[in-house]
Each structure stands twice: as C-alpha cells, then as structure tokens.
Amino acid sequence: MYPFVVFILLLLNWVVFSGKFDAFHLGLGVVSCGVVTWLSQDLLFYDRKKGLRVRMHEVWAFLCYLPWLTWEVVLANVHVFKLAMTDKGQVQMSPRVVTFKTALKSDFAKFVLANSITLTPGTITMLIRGDVFHVHVMSQFLEDDLLGGAIEKKVAEVFEPEVLKKL
Numbered sequence: 001m002y003p004f005v006v007f008i009l010l011l012l013n014w015v016v017f018s019g020k021f022d023a024f025h026l027g028l029g030v031v032s033c034g035v036v037t038w039l040s041q042d043l044l045f046y047d048r049k050k051g052l053r054v055r056m057h058e059v060w061a062f063l064c065y066l067p068w069l070t071w072e073v074v075l076a077n078v079h080v081f082k083l084a085m086t087d088k089g090q091v092q093m094s095p096r097v098v099t100f101k102t103a104l105k106s107d108f109a110k111f112v113l114a115n116s117i118t119l120t121p122g123t124i125t126m127l128i129r130g131d132v133f134h135v136h137v138m139s140q141f142l143e144d145d146l147l148g149g150a151i152e153k154k155v156a157e158v159f160e161p162e163v164l165k166k167l
Helices: 001-016 022-037 052-083 088-090 107-119 140-147 152-159 161-166
Strands: 093-101 123-129 132-139
Touching: 001 022, 022 107, 052 088, 052 107, 052 132, 052 140, 088 152, 093 140, 107 123, 107 132, 107 152, 132 140, 152 161
Parallel strands: none
Antiparallel strands: 093 132, 123 132
C-alpha cells in the first residue's frame, strides 16, 4: 500500500513540475518514480506499524512545523548577521562543538532534527552516533538555543509524540 501511495505522489509531482503531457515525458516520469520508490523502500517503508491515518497526521504536523522552522531560520540569520557585522558580535563569536543526547528514537526523526539544525544558520550537524549529536555552533546564544531543545520538541511533536513526555 505505502509504495503505491508514494509512487502516485511522486508521479503527481512529476506531472505538475514538468508540465509535459506527451508519452515520452509521462513514460520517463513513470520509470523515474518507480525507480525512486523502489530505491527508497528501506527509508520510507521500514516502519509499517503506523496506519495511513497516523501517517497523514504526521504529514499535516510536518507542514505545520515548516513555518515554525522558517521563522527560526530567519531569527538565526539575524543573529549571525549581527555576529558578522558588529563589533559586539565579533566579541560574542565563539565557535565550538556541542554534544547532546536526543530522546528521539526513529532514524527518520533524527534525520529531520539533524537537517533542521543544519538549515539554521550558525549551526551544522557534524556527526550522529546513535542518540548522540555533535553540532558546530558559532556562539553561546546558538548553543543555548540548541540545548534548550525547542527543535527537538517540535520534531518529536511531529514524528514521536510519545517521546514528548521525556523531553
């Protein structure tokens, strides 16, 4: 069931973004979407315990997460701009590597957390070993924000609501 739904969603995206409706392009889309669906089976279809209703809730929650993440990226951009362009910012800049342990269990939730951290200016996820993240930060402000766990909580709200109690 999941592979078929993903294939259809990929094909719909292909048709919308290509804007081509001739046999060659549609055939190329079918082949491409089929290959991507087949290659991504272990990532997309590994956890089949969740039903379609739960998955659709995750999609909705993720779509609600994106504006929050966008706002956090804007705030981090302003902070990094201040670090780079002001004398006070030059003094506050203190790059370092921060290590923290996450309560997230699924690889996909960790993947989303790592990418959310890396998308935020001034931070880069360097390494993930099990539940331990190693992140490079540019300042104490970014470190405090990261260790405050806001991003981790938001990701848990989307993919692992049961983990929220531990955070």
